[in-house]
Amino acid sequence: SADTVIKIAADPKHLGAQVGITSVLHTWGSAMTHHPHVHMIVPGGGLSADGTKWIACRKNFFLSMRVLSRLYRRLILEELAQLHKAGKLHFFGDHAGLADSAAFEAMLAPLRKIDWVVYAKEPFAGPKAVLAYLSRYTHRIAISNSRLIRFDAHSVTFRAKDYRLNGARRHTTMTLATGEFIRRFLIHVLPKGQHRIRHYGFYGNGNRAANISRIRDLFGAEPPTWKEVGDKDEGDNDPCLRCLALPCPCCGGRLIIKGTFKPTQQTKAPPRSTRHAA
Incomplete structure (x- = not known):
């Protein structure tokens, strides 16, 4: 999905820019069924090939969904x-027969003829609403304890939603055999090395900080000047106590200093608990 957006956006016939992508993998529905899909947050524009200007997309239009779906x-x-x-x-x-190359090719053949759905839209409530929506999935598991109603060695009952219904009727309960409940839960545990959140384009880890700094310059945005909260007076201009007006070299976000110490000052270790003599 990231390759698709990056290639189409870089094409001068469409946008002609290097875009940035934050991609979030979501694999479950309310009933913990296997429903893998990817949500992508993409700014409405990107950097030119030489990095000298920002190229904005057309109003209310980013890239052709028809072209995206075919690629x-x-x-x-x-x-x-x-x-x-x-x-x-x-x-x-039942799928063991697909190990044969001819059977596998026959399975893929009709998939080349049907339309694939790629959906892109401008956030109606603004970027903050989209970030708030996706943030609920980034570090959660398929089901939380609050949704569990009762369970025993034979079955598990939990709250779920039926998306085919509207209103209050959508909220219902579901009971699964304990083995099936465990199976559904485990299919959403990511394999080792698989990341739920990935960044691409000018958000790529190697050049993220430099790219964000460059984009700030192109927009004429002033660098952040947050000040560390401490006991010093507001007029104290000691740079060691100020948050640097630079992006974080790891994530590109604001860099906040949590503490400072002088070159000749030893850092303090955590206090040791007092041990009582026997």
């Missing part, structure tokens, strides 16, 4: 074919 379809199907040829796909149960 996304091609990239996914080509990658699946390559993985199958390299023997990196494994099939079990």
Whole structure:
């Protein structure tokens, strides 16, 4: 999905700019079914190829969803074919027959002819509402304890939503066999090394800080000048007690100094608990 947006956005026929992407993987629905999809936050524009100017998209239009969907379809199907040829796909149960190359190709053939859905829209309530929505999924698990109603060795009952219904009727309860509940929960545990949040384009980790600083300059945005809260007077201009007017070298966000010490001053260790003699 990131390759699709980056390639189309870089094409001069569409936007002709390097965009930045924050991508969040979400794999579950209310009933913990397997529903993998990706939410992407993309600014409405990007840096020119030489990095000298900001190229904004047209009002109420970012990129053609038709063009995005066709490239996304091609990239996914080509990658699946390559993985199958390299023997990196494994099939079990009713799908064991797909290990045969001819059967796998027959399965992919109709997928090349149907339309794939890629959806892009401007946030109606603004960027903050989108960030607030996605932040609820970034560090959560498939189900929280508050949704559990009762459970035993045989079944688990929990609160869920039926998205086919509207209003108060949407909120319902669901009971699953204990084994099925555990299976649904575990399919949302990410494999080792898999990240739920990824950054691409000018948000890429290697050049993120420099790119954000450059974009601030192009917009004429003043650098942040937050001051560390302490016992010093407001007129104290000691730079060691001020938050640097530089982005964080790791994430590009505001850099806040939590404490300072002089070159000849030893840092203090945490106080030791008093041990009582026997």
